[in-house]
Amino acid sequence: MSIKETDTNSLKRAKQGEHIGTRKTIPELYRSVDLDGLIIDCNEAYANRLGYNVDDVIGMSAFDHTPEIGRKHFIEVFEKWKKTGKVTNKKIQLITKDGEIFDALLTATNRFDQDGKQIGSATILRDISELKWLQDLVMITKFESLYENSPDLYRTVNIQGIIVDCNRAYREKLGYTKEEVVGTNLLEHTAARSITGMSVNMANWRKTGKGKTAEVWMKKKDGTEFPSLLTPTNLYDDNGLLIGRNVVIKDITELHDTKEVLGEREKIDKLKDEFIAMISHELKTPMTPIKLYSAALKRPKMLGELNKKQQEAVDGIHFNALRLERTVADLLDAQKLELGKMKFEKKEMKVEELMANITRNLEKQTQEKGGQLINQTTEKIIIKSDAPRLAQVLTNLINNAIDFVPENTGKIEINAQKKDGQVQFYVKDNGIGMSLENQKKLFQKFFQADTSLTRKHGGTGLGLSICKGITEALGGKIWVESEEGKGTNFYFTTPGDGLQ
Amino acid sequence: MKILMVDDDVEITKAVEAIITSTGHDFQYTNDPRDGLKLIREQDQDMIILDLSMPEFSGVDIVNDLAKDGKIKEKKIVVMTASVAGDDELKHLVDLGVHSFLRKPVDIDAILDKIEEVGSS
Numbered sequence: 001m002s003i004k005e006t007d008t009n010s011l012k013r014a015k016q017g018e019h020i021g022t023r024k025t026i027p028e029l030y031r032s033v034d035l036d037g038l039i040i041d042c043n044e045a046y047a048n049r050l051g052y053n054v055d056d057v058i059g060m061s062a063f064d065h066t067p068e069i070g071r072k073h074f075i076e077v078f079e080k081w082k083k084t085g086k087v088t089n090k091k092i093q094l095i096t097k098d099g100e101i102f103d104a105l106l107t108a109t110n111r112f113d114q115d116g117k118q119i120g121s122a123t124i125l126r127d128i129s130e131l132k133w134l135q136d137l138v139m140i141t142k143f144e145s146l147y148e149n150s151p152d153l154y155r156t157v158n159i160q161g162i163i164v165d166c167n168r169a170y171r172e173k174l175g176y177t178k179e180e181v182v183g184t185n186l187l188e189h190t191a192a193r194s195i196t197g198m199s200v201n202m203a204n205w206r207k208t209g210k211g212k213t214a215e216v217w218m219k220k221k222d223g224t225e226f227p228s229l230l231t232p233t234n235l236y237d238d239n240g241l242l243i244g245r246n247v248v249i250k251d252i253t254e255l256h257d258t259k260e261v262l263g264e265r266e267k268i269d270k271l272k273d274e275f276i277a278m279i280s281h282e283l284k285t286p287m288t289p290i291k292l293y294s295a296a297l298k299r300p301k302m303l304g305e306l307n308k309k310q311q312e313a314v315d316g317i318h319f320n321a322l323r324l325e326r327t328v329a330d331l332l333d334a335q336k337l338e339l340g341k342m343k344f345e346k347k348e349m350k351v352e353e354l355m356a357n358i359t360r361n362l363e364k365q366t367q368e369k370g371g372q373l374i375n376q377t378t379e380k381i382i383i384k385s386d387a388p389r390l391a392q393v394l395t396n397l398i399n400n401a402i403d404f405v406p407e408n409t410g411k412i413e414i415n416a417q418k419k420d421g422q423v424q425f426y427v428k429d430n431g432i433g434m435s436l437e438n439q440k441k442l443f444q445k446f447f448q449a450d451t452s453l454t455r456k457h458g459g460t461g462l463g464l465s466i467c468k469g470i471t472e473a474l475g476g477k478i479w480v481e482s483e484e485g486k487g488t489n490f491y492f493t494t495p496g497d498g499l500q
Numbered sequence: 501m502k503i504l505m506v507d508d509d510v511e512i513t514k515a516v517e518a519i520i521t522s523t524g525h526d527f528q529y530t531n532d533p534r535d536g537l538k539l540i541r542e543q544d545q546d547m548i549i550l551d552l553s554m555p556e557f558s559g560v561d562i563v564n565d566l567a568k569d570g571k572i573k574e575k576k577i578v579v580m581t582a583s584v585a586g587d588d589e590l591k592h593l594v595d596l597g598v599h600s601f602l603r604k605p606v607d608i609d610a611i612l613d614k615i616e617e618v619g620s621s
Contacts, residue, residue, distance in 0.1 A: 277583075281553060284582035287605040289515035295608045296515075302522040302608075325605050 029104065029125035032111055035082060037062040040120050049127060051097030067095035077106060081121060085110045094125070102129035153228070153249035156235070159242065161186045161202050173251065175221035191217035191225040209234060209242050218249065227256040269339065276335050283328045287321060294318035330462040333392075334445060337469035344386045344473060348498060351381035351416045351423060358394050359414065366402055371410025373398065379417050382500040385474060390425075390494065393467045393478075397427040397490045400463060404431030404488070422476070422493045430487040439480050443468040467492070501619050502544070505529040506536030506562070507551035507580070512604075516549065519608055525615065533557040537565060540575060547618045549602075552581040563596050572597035576618050580604060 029049055032041040039060050047054040050065055066074045070093030081087045087108045095101050108123040147154050148167050153174075155166040166181045174181075174189060181189075190198045194217040205211045211232035217225045229250040237243050294317040296302045297310075306314065336342040359375040366373040394414065401412045413428045434442070441447050446461040471478040471492045478492035503525055507513050513529040520527040528545075530536045533554045540548060540562070552559035559579060566572040579593060582604035590601060599618065602610055 281582045284604045285509050285512065288509075288582070289511040291605045291607060292512075292515040292519055292611075296519050296522070299608070302519065321605075 029127060031057070031062070031123050031125065032120045033062045033123065034120040035118075037078060039065075046125065049096070050094065065094050067093050067101045069093065070095075070101075081108045085118075091128070092125075102127060104128060150248075153251065154246065155181075155186070155249065156244060156246050157186050158244040159206060163189075164244065170249065173220070173226075174218065180221075189219055191219040193217050193225075205232070205245070211245060215252070216249075226251055226253050228252055272335070273339070273341075276332060280328060280332055283324075287325055287328070290317065291321045291325065294321055330466060333466045334462045334469070337466060337473065342470070342473060344389060346384045346386050346474075346497065348382060348384050349387040349390075351383060352377050352379065354387055354391060354394075355414060355416050358391055358398065362395065362398050362402070365399075366410065366412060369402060369405070369410055370408030371402070371405050371412065374411065374413045376413055376415040377417070381416060381418060381423055382498070383423055383494070383496055384498040385423075385494050389470050389474065393470050393492060394425065394427065396463045396467050397492075400490075401427055401429035401431060401488070405429050406431070418496065418499065419493070421496045421499065423496055423499070424491060424493045426489055426491045428487065428489040433482045433484045433486050433488055434480075435484055439482055442480055443478070501546040501615060502526045503528070503547045503549065503615070504536070504539055504543075504545045505549040506533060506540075506554075506559070507531065507549070508533065508554040509551070512551075516611065519611060520615070523612065523615075533559070533562060537562050540566065545575070547576045547578060547615065550577050550579050552579055552583055560593070563593055563598060567596040570597075573599075576621075578602055578614055578618065580606060 029046040030041075030043040031039050031046050033039050039057055039062055042054060042057045044054060047057045050057065052060075062078070063071070063074070074092050077087055077090045077092055080090075087106060090106045091103055092106045093101055094104050104125040104127050106123060106125055108121045110118050111120050111122045113119045150167055151169055153167065153170040155170050156164050158164055163181055163184050163186055166178065171178060171181060186202075187195055187198060197214070198216060201211070201214055211234065213229060213231045216228055216230050218228050219225050229252050231248045231250070232245040233247075234242055235244045235246060294314050297306060297314040298318060300306070333342065355375050355377040359373055363373050398412060398414065402410070405412060409430070411430045414426065416423055416425045418424075443464050445465040447464070468478050471494070474494050476492055476494040478490070480488060480490050482488040503520060505513050505516055505527070507516075507529070508531050510531050513531060517527050517529060528539070530539060534557050536550075537557070539545075550559045550562060559581075563572070563577065563579075566575060566577075575597075576599045577597070578599050578601070579590070580602040581590075583590075587601075594600075600614070602614060
C-alpha cells in the first residue's frame, strides 16, 4: 500500500479514536503510529519539542524523527511493540527539525478502532534530555565539591603545563591565592631537584598521552619544599583530543620522613655491626698473645720453671685473660641476639651426650670450689637442635651456680627429660637463692642481683639475657624458681623437633 | 714439622713462635702478607698458619691466589682468625682448599692439637 493511502486511512481511523482528546492535553510527548511507523496522531507537546506543527507531523514517519545513530535500536523497539503490543520505558533517541538529538523514554500500547481492530500505537515519550542535563549538573557540582574540598591537592593543567585550576588544599598547602595560581606554569611550583624529572614527564605525556604516578618535590610560595606523589588523569575535548590533565597531589612528607628514619636506622645498625666487628677484632688480637704466653708459662716444659710467686702471678694473668675473653664473647653474643643475627644450626643430636660432655667440662671447676656437679640425666633423647648453643646455655647456668653455691658444700644437679613433646632441662643449686623481685629482673641485660661495690660475683650481667635469647630463638622458654637461702632452680625447654 | 705463620700482628706471631719452637718444630713467621705469599710459593712447609684480616693484602687474597693453580690443598693452610664471621661464612675458604680454622684468642692446646692433626694427615 502506498504511503498516501495509508496516511489517509490511518488518519481517518485515528480521528475515530475516543481518547485522542485526553492524549492531546498530557504534558508528555504523545504520538500514535501505525504498523508501518507512520505517525497518525500526536499532541502539541510532541510537535513543539520536535520543532513542528501538529499538522506537519501527521503523515510523517516515526523514522523521520529518529536520528541515524538511534535507528537500529528504534527498529528493535518498534518490532517489539508490533509483536507484543507493549513496550515500557525503552530509551530511544529523537531528532528535532533543527537536528538536535535527545533521549526519551518510550512507552507504547495498542490503539483499537470501534470494531476492536488494532489501528496503531499509543506512544508516550518522556523527554529525559533535561533530566540528563540535570544529572550532569549534579555530577559536575558533586565533582566540583569533591575537587574543591578534597584533602588531597588537586590541580588541572593544560597541555602546555599551565595551571588552569586548583583546589583549596592546593592553594593552602602552597600558600597562594587562586589568582596567583591560575595561569602559572606548573614548573614554578616544582622544587629545583624535580624540575628535570617533571619536564621529561610532561614531554613524554604530550607525546604519548600516557602519564604515570610520579614522586615529585613541590615548592611552596615561601620557597620550602615537600615530597609528593602525583597521579594524573587525562582530560579530552568532545573530539577526543587530549587537552590537559587533572592531577591529584598527595603530600607524602610523613611517609618520606619514615623512609628517611628507616634509612637512618639501617645506617646506624650497619655502623653498630662494623663497630662490634672492629672492637671484637681489636680485643681478640691482643688477648691472643696474653693467653698464649701465660698458658705457656704455666707449663714448665715449655718456657722453663717458675718459682711459686711467679706461678701465682701467671695464674692470675691467665685467669683474667680468660675472663676478658668470655666478656668479649658475651658482648658479641648479646649484640648478635639483639640484632637477630645469631645463627643457629639445628642438627640431630643426642641430649644425654650433651649432658655428659657438659658435666665432664665443668666437673673440675665445681670441684675446685669443693662442690659437686651431678648429672641426673637417665633418658636417652634424640632431637634436632643446635647442640653448641644448648651447651652454651647450660654452661652459663652452671657457671652461675658455681659462683653462688657455698664453698665446700656446693651441689649442682643437672637433668634433661622429655616433657609434653619438648625437652626440659634444669640446673639446680643449693646456693644463696634470690628474692622474687630479683627473679623478675634476672633475664634483663646487665642485671646484677648484687650491685654493691663489695659484691662477690662479677660478670657483665649479660649471661642470663643471652641464655634467654638463645632459648627463645630456638623456640623454647626459660624460667627460674628460687627462694632466698634455699637455692635456685633454672629450667629451660627446647622444642622436640624430631624427638625420639 | 716445618711451620710458617703469616700474621700482621707481631705480638701474636712472637707468642706462637715461643710455643711452637718449645715443642721442637721448625717455625718461621712473617708479618708481611706479600712476603708470606712469596714464602709459601717458593718454599715447602708442612703447615701454614694464616691470619685473614691484614691490611692491603689479606689472608683471603692469599688463599684466592693459591687456589688459582690448584696446589693449595698440599699447603695445609690453617686459618687463624679473630673475625666475627660465622662458620658458614668461612665455609667458602674450605671450598677453596683451606685445611681448617682456629679462632682467636686461641689456646695452646688448640694449636698443639692442630699441629698434631695436620702432621698425621
